[in-house]
Amino acid sequence: MEQCAYIGLGSNIGDRELKLLMAVAELGKLPQTRVTAVSPFYETEPVGGVPQGNFYNAAVRLNTELAPLELLERLKKLETEVFHRVPSERWGARSMDLDILLYGELVFDGAELAIPHPRLAERRFVLQPLSDIAPDLVHPILGKRIIELLTELTSPEKVVRI
Numbered sequence: 001m002e003q004c005a006y007i008g009l010g011s012n013i014g015d016r017e018l019k020l021l022m023a024v025a026e027l028g029k030l031p032q033t034r035v036t037a038v039s040p041f042y043e044t045e046p047v048g049g050v051p052q053g054n055f056y057n058a059a060v061r062l063n064t065e066l067a068p069l070e071l072l073e074r075l076k077k078l079e080t081e082v083f084h085r086v087p088s089e090r091w092g093a094r095s096m097d098l099d100i101l102l103y104g105e106l107v108f109d110g111a112e113l114a115i116p117h118p119r120l121a122e123r124r125f126v127l128q129p130l131s132d133i134a135p136d137l138v139h140p141i142l143g144k145r146i147i148e149l150l151t152e153l154t155s156p157e158k159v160v161r162i
């Protein structure tokens with residue numbers, strides 16, 4: 001069955017805009033998957049305490065027949081094979097980070113994957129682009145719309161639309 005999945009994209013190494021554009025193109029090539037919305041791109045201050053360069057972040061909506069773990073496998077494969085991502089410290093710099101943010105109404109907590117993304121509601125760099133393409137989507141655990149979660153954020157991190 002086709003499901004609506006939302007993917008968070010982030011890069012802070014190399015040509016960040018080009019990498020986000022490439023990532024959107026690669027997502028569109030996944031089997032049984034269409035890209036049905038792309039958010040604006042944002043330049044965002046790094047979150048997590050590791051000193052590093054600003055990120056570019058965006059969000060994409062996919063209509064996909066891939067199961068969550070299949071989709072995760074495909075995203076990991078893109079990160080390593082297309083974007084040559086190397087293992088780095090937690091919160092550290094990365095060539096391309098592709099996270100499943102939401103997958104339909106699914107709530108899932110497994111060893112290698114949690115959906116919705118556990119830190120989605122705390123991160124302006126995720127909620128801002130997500131609210132551009134899905135403001136009225138309801139978080140299946142918190143029961144609040146994405147736009148509400150964004151308005152309730154108090155963290156001061158800067159996100160600038162490019």
Ligand SMILES: Nc1nc2c(c(=O)[nH]1)N=C(CO)CN2
Binds near residue numbers: 009044046055057090
């Ligand atoms: N602004 C911003 N900060 C981050 C990001 C990111 O994508 N954007 N990703 C991280 C590693 O998961 C750590 N910090």
